Structures are given as structure tokens and as C-alpha cells.
Amino acid sequence: MAKICEQMEKVQGHPCFGGGQHKTGRMHLAVAPVCNIKCGYCTRKHDCANESRPGVTSRLMNPQEALDKVREVMASPLLGPTMRVVGIAGPGDPLANHATFETFRLVGKEFPDLMKCLSTNGLLLPESLDLLVSLGLHSLTVTINAVQVATASRIYRHITYNGIRYTGEAAAEILLASQYEGVQRACKLGMVVKVNTVLIPGVNDAEIPLIAERIKGMGVFVMNVMPLIPQAEMAHVPAPSDAYLSQVRDANERIIGQMRHCKQCRADAIGLL
Numbered sequence: 001m002a003k004i005c006e007q008m009e010k011v012q013g014h015p016c017f018g019g020g021q022h023k024t025g026r027m028h029l030a031v032a033p034v035c036n037i038k039c040g041y042c043t044r045k046h047d048c049a050n051e052s053r054p055g056v057t058s059r060l061m062n063p064q065e066a067l068d069k070v071r072e073v074m075a076s077p078l079l080g081p082t083m084r085v086v087g088i089a090g091p092g093d094p095l096a097n098h099a100t101f102e103t104f105r106l107v108g109k110e111f112p113d114l115m116k117c118l119s120t121n122g123l124l125l126p127e128s129l130d131l132l133v134s135l136g137l138h139s140l141t142v143t144i145n146a147v148q149v150a151t152a153s154r155i156y157r158h159i160t161y162n163g164i165r166y167t168g169e170a171a172a173e174i175l176l177a178s179q180y181e182g183v184q185r186a187c188k189l190g191m192v193v194k195v196n197t198v199l200i201p202g203v204n205d206a207e208i209p210l211i212a213e214r215i216k217g218m219g220v221f222v223m224n225v226m227p228l229i230p231q232a233e234m235a236h237v238p239a240p241s242d243a244y245l246s247q248v249r250d251a252n253e254r255i256i257g258q259m260r261h262c263k264q265c266r267a268d269a270i271g272l273l
Helices: 001-010 064-073 098-110 125-134 148-154 170-189 205-218 243-253
Strands: 025-029 037-039 083-088 115-120 139-145 156-161 164-167 192-199 224-227
Touching: 001 064, 001 205, 025 125, 025 164, 037 205, 064 083, 083 098, 083 148, 098 115, 115 164, 139 170, 148 156, 148 170, 156 170, 164 170, 170 192, 205 224, 205 243
Parallel strands: 025 083, 083 115, 115 139, 139 192, 192 224
Antiparallel strands: 037 156, 156 164
């Protein structure tokens, strides 16, 4: 109970972790274009200013441009007073891009009071944690969609790890091992961790409570079950209905706290949720 209270205090002001989501803002800095895995439900080919989904941005930035953007937002009389979080969530995987770490270094030096947040697929998480801790990362989101290798191999098309491309169950085995190892170690290091899980009807439904049980035992703070956006190789899979999504979240609430206000943000989202 003491640890839960400590985590709740730590996330106050972080809109994605339940701390004042309607009053405080976040800015995502799109400095990470390279991705090291291929999810069957992900496409980054299109960008419309009116759409809200992961993996899209109107413009990529380098670390210096990202710092300039933070300066601009913090100086804004409308946005500046609400800003509490600076995050990197793509449009690729942040840990596969050196610019992620340089951006956090630059922003942290000039704006030490902003919470630094990162969203990752977890493939490179175990080997990146020491550097993230040294940069003062406040909170971490890891997307985990399976427990079983066979299930993960239906979701992920391939991964690139240590310069080698893996497919099928070989790729899934490496990815799952990295995700769970990274999450466990991040929790032990005192990070506040959220796990995102994409609900894919007919694919990973049965494993979502198993994911919840496993991450709860590791010390994850909250879980975010997100609806599939039918696109790419999974364009033919129907999105879960609102009723079904609520049903899954309600069932998981008995295991671990659930985030219910996620907007599946863009890689360049700025402002209130």
C-alpha cells in the first residue's frame, strides 16, 4: 500500500497516469522515426491533422528543434502554464533512436521541472534503462500485447535486433523476453510504469488478463487496454465495440488499475488530453 501511495503522489500532474488529466498538458516530441519492429496493426504512411493515432506526425524534429519547440510551448500564455510532461513516443520506437536520449538531455538541462516520459515497444528496454535513469526519466509506457509466443507471432511481423532481422516465433520470443525483463527491472528501479495493450478481437483477447496478472506482480502502476485501429495487415480485423472494450477493462480492474481516458495520441500531440 505504501508503494501505491508513493506512485500516486509521483504521477500527480501526469495526465496519462491519472494525475489531473483534464487540467495538465503534455507535449510529444517527434524525434524518433526509426522503428525496430513491425506490428501488424501499425501504419505510418498517412497523416491527417484531424486524426489521433500513434505513429503519425506532421514533421520530424532533431533534438535542437525539439528543444526550440519546448521553449515555444513553455513561453505560450495559453499552453505554458498547463505543461507538466515532455514525452517521446515515436513516430518509431524511441529507444531505437539516439535523438531520443539527446533530446531528453537538452530538455532536462533547461527545463528540469518537466516530467520526462517515454513510450516504447520494449525491445531495447533492458539495455537502455541505466541511461534512461541517468537522464532522469520519470515515467515509462511499454506496449505488451501477449504472453504466449504463438500469439505474439500473429501480431508482430518481424523485429530487428542487434542488426539481425527475425520473423515468426523467433522474433516474438525475443520481443516478449525483452518486454517483461525491461518492465520488471524498470519497476525495481523505481520508475512509474504503464503497460499499453491493444485489444485485438480474435487474436489476444484471452491473454489480456494473463498480461494483467503478470505485470501486476512486477509492480506496474496501471494498464491501458486500447482498442485496435483496423489498418495495415489487420485492416480486416473489426475493432472491438465500446461495450466489449469496457467489459475487458472492467474484468481487468479486479487485477490492476485501468486507464480509461487514453486518446491514442499522435507522436506530435501537444496540449490537454
